Amino acid sequence: MREVDGERVTAAPPAAAVTDPYRLRTVFAAFATGVTVVTVGGDQPHGMTANAVTSVSLDPALVLVCIKHDARMHQALMQCDGFAVSVLAVHQGPVARHFASGRRPLGIAQFATVGWSPGGRTGAPLIDGAMAWLECRVSGVHDGGDHSIFVGRLLSAARRDRGEPLVFFDGKFHQLAQEVLG
Numbered sequence: 001m002r003e004v005d006g007e008r009v010t011a012a013p014p015a016a017a018v019t020d021p022y023r024l025r026t027v028f029a030a031f032a033t034g035v036t037v038v039t040v041g042g043d044q045p046h047g048m049t050a051n052a053v054t055s056v057s058l059d060p061a062l063v064l065v066c067i068k069h070d071a072r073m074h075q076a077l078m079q080c081d082g083f084a085v086s087v088l089a090v091h092q093g094p095v096a097r098h099f100a101s102g103r104r105p106l107g108i109a110q111f112a113t114v115g116w117s118p119g120g121r122t123g124a125p126l127i128d129g130a131m132a133w134l135e136c137r138v139s140g141v142h143d144g145g146d147h148s149i150f151v152g153r154l155l156s157a158a159r160r161d162r163g164e165p166l167v168f169f170d171g172k173f174h175q176l177a178q179e180v181l182g
């Protein structure tokens with residue numbers, strides 16, 4: 001810490017209380033992510049926007065998704081064998097908003113406004129126009145506080161060569177500005 005013009009200047013602002021969910025959310029929001037729609041197929045297909053999605057391992061090929069306990073997707077993932085992840089492209093903000101809305105219809109009707117096709121390995125909807133698609137079998141469910149961490153073993157993975165991803169930062173959707181030198 002040093003003083004400039006009589007003001008104390010710290011390298012970082014004061015720490016937010018980790019018990020204040022609102023403040024904590026704003027800190028977590030500094031971590032820019034992609035945006036996905038996680039889907040399950042079967043009799044009651046379901047889709048949900050998720051950004052708490054991470055690649056975990058290459059060998060074996062694993063990803064994880066964190067799903068809050070009170071999301072309908074939580075129960076859907078508990079009951080399904082497999083799920084899919086569509087990584088959204090920059091123009092798909094409306095798709096992300098749709099699958100995050102509590103007002104969307106349930107079951108197959110929620111997919112009526114988006115183009116999709118059933119995944120060859122799981123039957124879970126793959127969203128048209130996405131940047132990338134993963135299909136997984138649930139290989140583990142772990143405690144994650146008010147979320148559960150679903151680990152998926154990859155059954156298939158594909159991506160488009162071109163295009164730009166949708167980015168989520170500070171609670172808003174963004175597009176990549178430009179590549180910077182690391």
Ligand SMILES: Cc1cc2nc3c(=O)[nH]c(=O)nc-3n(C[C@H](O)[C@H](O)[C@H](O)COP(=O)(O)O)c2cc1C
Pocket residue numbers: 035047048049050051052053066067068070071072073074096097099100101102147168
């Ligand atoms: C950009 C964005 C990312 C989100 N990421 C997650 C997430 O990773 N995990 C989660 O449980 N909810 C996440 N949500 C919230 C769910 O999409 C939202 O609560 C949804 O309505 C739950 O649907 P369901 O209860 O019908 O399954 C996110 C919402 C947005 C807008």
